[in-house]
Amino acid sequence: xxxxxxxxxxxxxxxxxPAVLPRTVIEQAAKATLNFNxxxxxxxxxxxxxxxxxxxxxxxxxxxxxLLGLDDDYEVMFLTGGASxxxxxxxxNFLDExxxxxxxxxGTWSSKAIKEIxxxxxxxTLASSKDKNYSYIPKGYQVxxxxxxxxxxxxxxxxxxxxxxxxxxxxxLICDMSSDIFSRPIDxxxxxxxxxxxxxxxxxxxxxxxxxxxxxxxxxxxxxxxxLDYNTHIQKKSAFNTWPVLPIYVSMLTxxxxxxxxxxxxxxxxxxxxxxxxxxxxxxxxxxxxVAAKEDxxxxxxxxxxxxxxxxxxxxxxxxxxxxxxxxxxxSVGGFRASTYNALEKQSVEVLVDIMKSFANKYG
Amino acid sequence: xxxxxxxxxxxxxxxxxPAVLPRTVIEQAAKATLNFNxxxxxxxxxxxxxxxxxxxxxxxxxxxxxLLGLDDDYEVMFLTGGASxxxxxxxxNFLDExxxxxxxxxGTWSSKAIKEIxxxxxxxTLASSKDKNYSYIPKGYQVxxxxxxxxxxxxxxxxxxxxxxxxxxxxxLICDMSSDIFSRPIDxxxxxxxxxxxxxxxxxxxxxxxxxxxxxxxxxxxxxxxxLDYNTHIQKKSAFNTWPVLPIYVSMLTxxxxxxxxxxxxxxxxxxxxxxxxxxxxxxxxxxxxVAAKEDxxxxxxxxxxxxxxxxxxxxxxxxxxxxxxxxxxxSVGGFRASTYNALEKQSVEVLVDIMKSFANKYG
Numbered sequence: 001x002x003x004x005x006x007x008x009x010x011x012x013x014x015x016x017x018p019a020v021l022p023r024t025v026i027e028q029a030a031k032a033t034l035n036f037n038x039x040x041x042x043x044x045x046x047x048x049x050x051x052x053x054x055x056x057x058x059x060x061x062x063x064x065x066x067l068l069g070l071d072d073d074y075e076v077m078f079l080t081g082g083a084s085x086x087x088x089x090x091x092x093n094f095l096d097e098x099x100x101x102x103x104x105x106x107g108t109w110s111s112k113a114i115k116e117i118x119x120x121x122x123x124x125t126l127a128s129s130k131d132k133n134y135s136y137i138p139k140g141y142q143v144x145x146x147x148x149x150x151x152x153x154x155x156x157x158x159x160x161x162x163x164x165x166x167x168x169x170x171x172x173l174i175c176d177m178s179s180d181i182f183s184r185p186i187d188x189x190x191x192x193x194x195x196x197x198x199x200x201x202x203x204x205x206x207x208x209x210x211x212x213x214x215x216x217x218x219x220x221x222x223x224x225x226x227x228l229d230y231n232t233h234i235q236k237k238s239a240f241n242t243w244p245v246l247p248i249y250v251s252m253l254t255x256x257x258x259x260x261x262x263x264x265x266x267x268x269x270x271x272x273x274x275x276x277x278x279x280x281x282x283x284x285x286x287x288x289x290x291v292a293a294k295e296d297x298x299x300x301x302x303x304x305x306x307x308x309x310x311x312x313x314x315x316x317x318x319x320x321x322x323x324x325x326x327x328x329x330x331x332s333v334g335g336f337r338a339s340t341y342n343a344l345e346k347q348s349v350e351v352l353v354d355i356m357k358s359f360a361n362k363y364g
Numbered sequence: 365x366x367x368x369x370x371x372x373x374x375x376x377x378x379x380x381x382p383a384v385l386p387r388t389v390i391e392q393a394a395k396a397t398l399n400f401n402x403x404x405x406x407x408x409x410x411x412x413x414x415x416x417x418x419x420x421x422x423x424x425x426x427x428x429x430x431l432l433g434l435d436d437d438y439e440v441m442f443l444t445g446g447a448s449x450x451x452x453x454x455x456x457n458f459l460d461e462x463x464x465x466x467x468x469x470x471g472t473w474s475s476k477a478i479k480e481i482x483x484x485x486x487x488x489t490l491a492s493s494k495d496k497n498y499s500y501i502p503k504g505y506q507v508x509x510x511x512x513x514x515x516x517x518x519x520x521x522x523x524x525x526x527x528x529x530x531x532x533x534x535x536x537l538i539c540d541m542s543s544d545i546f547s548r549p550i551d552x553x554x555x556x557x558x559x560x561x562x563x564x565x566x567x568x569x570x571x572x573x574x575x576x577x578x579x580x581x582x583x584x585x586x587x588x589x590x591x592l593d594y595n596t597h598i599q600k601k602s603a604f605n606t607w608p609v610l611p612i613y614v615s616m617l618t619x620x621x622x623x624x625x626x627x628x629x630x631x632x633x634x635x636x637x638x639x640x641x642x643x644x645x646x647x648x649x650x651x652x653x654x655v656a657a658k659e660d661x662x663x664x665x666x667x668x669x670x671x672x673x674x675x676x677x678x679x680x681x682x683x684x685x686x687x688x689x690x691x692x693x694x695x696s697v698g699g700f701r702a703s704t705y706n707a708l709e710k711q712s713v714e715v716l717v718d719i720m721k722s723f724a725n726k727y728g
Contacts (some may be wrong), residue, residue, distance in 0.1 A: 015410065017411070018606065021409045029408065030394045045379065047389070080570070088592075197606060227452065241447075246570060247608060
């Protein structure tokens with residue numbers, strides 16, 4: 001029998017998303033694909049209205065509330081269409097033609113949000129870090145107190161920056177947490193809406209988490225197609241139509257794994273350890289340098305450059321030989337990006353750091 | 365070790381959707397979930413921009429065109445949001461405020477489409493079978509030649525009726541084929557748009573197939589959010605944002621299975637055989653009777669009643685003992701519904717028919 005890579009070498013998956021999932025979750029997903037809950041059927045071929053799958057969906061919703069410490073003021077939905085759909089759905093549901101929305105521009109995702117929000121009403125960009133290729137998080141801007149919401153991208157996957165502090169305002173935040181949901185505790189009182197594509201910290205591609213504080217609802221008058229109206233999905237508990245069963249099931253398993261591993265507080269410790277390891281190496285290794293401003297460094301996506309660009313391919317080759325994948329940088333930044341989401345093990349960062357050290361010994 | 369049901373009894377999965385998938389497809393899906401293409405990684409944790417997954421998406425698109433005999437006049441997209449999202453997206457993209465759309469009302473799904481289409485422009489309901497609880501397909505209506513499109517639900521999952529003939533018109537059909545896509549050959553020239561939620565004949569829940577004939581595009585002036593504009597997804601070949609990897613992968617495997625089993629022509633023969641078996645039993649067994657008008661009977665969803673309603677629970681119990689699942693009728697019709705999608709084996713229908721015969725011997 002042909003030996004598979006999985007037998008012969010441990011993989012270190014630094015992919016920016018879809019991203020590494022806990023191995024136990026993957027094994028449970030494979031088992032459910034063959035035979036779900038000893039039903040003799042695959043989870044892929046079962047009615048989403050059956051008792052067992054209704055339980056999966058309900059568990060996913062309650063785990064989400066538990067992990068984030070949300071009370072009954074918040075509604076949780078599992079939808080589809082990614083964060084890209086939430087850019088316009090949030091505006092469609094919460095911004096009146098005569099209203100006022102605000103945004104902070106911290107990169108590609110906020111720029112895309114700006115384009116979509118503007119279609120529905122006035123939008124003011126309060127601050128932007130475009131002047132330095134989005135390598136920092138703007139601070140010190142004023143939020144107009146009459147704004148309906150302030151849109152913020154919590155973590156910037158491409159540029160490797162992350163909000164570690166938040167504007168001091170009572171205006172509700174609409175926060176795109178696609179790439180750092182469940183990675184750290186949140187202060188729920190700040191948020192009117194939290195949304196996140198699943199495929200980084202929550203699960204596989206194919207579902208989108210949307211959390212809405214109830215007092216955000218019912219303030220906009222425009223006519224909204226049934227499927228684009230949050231009220232539809234709240235009333236039907238995310239089962240207005242057939243929900244993406246496998247993506248939500250695997251998200252539920254991943255949230256269970258987070259819970260069993262110390263919750264979001266445990267994840268924060270774990271993520272800080274991994275990030276410290278790699279950032280310390282970046283700050284001491286003469287061959288490499290970090291991209292993001294130190295105070296805004298992301299614990300999820302660590303972007304870095306190599307001083308001698310001609311060594312780029314060789315570094316990718318050597319890391320690949322050690323089972324490291326997904327560290328090629330995004331074209332907007334270049335260099336490398338190590339995504340260190342919840343499920344990435346510390347050992348994987350250690351392997352990468354060791355390679356960086358050897359590389360510096362050889363070429364430094 | 366505890367024996368699982370799958371070891372001890374063959375299952376006969378008549379679920380209306382998500383529905384039975386070929387066992388070989390399920391086994392491949394489970395394998396890819398553990399270790400995709402010997403990469404050592406799960407298909408759930410890999411970048412959708414990687415070479416192997418880009419190939420999956422491209423294969424899915426080309427298999428779809430091949431199976432349906434579509435040429436380059438048609439664009440194929442894999443989106444999300446289900447048929448429920450296509451009700452409004454088709455109108456948003458193809459119906460002007462001053463235009464004219466038409467629809468034939470054949471049940472729950474067309475009624476929902478009516479509600480959403482109306483938001484975007486004038487809609488005329490040309491015919492309806494509501495008068496007889498949607499037990500037949502309306503015929504003989506005239507289609508206004510200046511209509512932008514005529515919306516038709518090809519197969520009615522709930523009521524068990526199916527279009528076997530089509531209105532004689534040059535107006536392009538927008539056809540919801542959610543429950544009979546890939547079950548029979550189609551005359552591509554009739555359709556401006558075909559759409560289908562995956563979770564009946566195409567794959568698991570989590571992706572939606574949309575096929576658009578190019579000449580339908582560019583005729584409507586309204587502003588459309590990026591994610592709701594078909595042009596976005598056509599230009600980006602369904603990869604504008606992260607696509608639902610596992611649902612599209614399993615859909616690709618299922619389309620491959622259709623191809624290897626005689627294509628849509630092979631499926632039609634297979635489906636006709638299964639349906640003939642069950643309808644013949646319904647027409648001869650004194651205990652049961654079919655719901656749909658004979659000439660409009662669906663080859664996908666076979667709805668039937670039991671003459672003595674007090675035997676309903678007993679019939680469900682006996683069938684369940686034989687491994688039959690998913691045959692409880694929808695509440696709008698009552699009785700039973702046997703969904704006989706592509707992947708259901710003839711043997712499963714034989715088992716059901718045998719139980720019906722024994723049941724008639726005992727209670728008839």
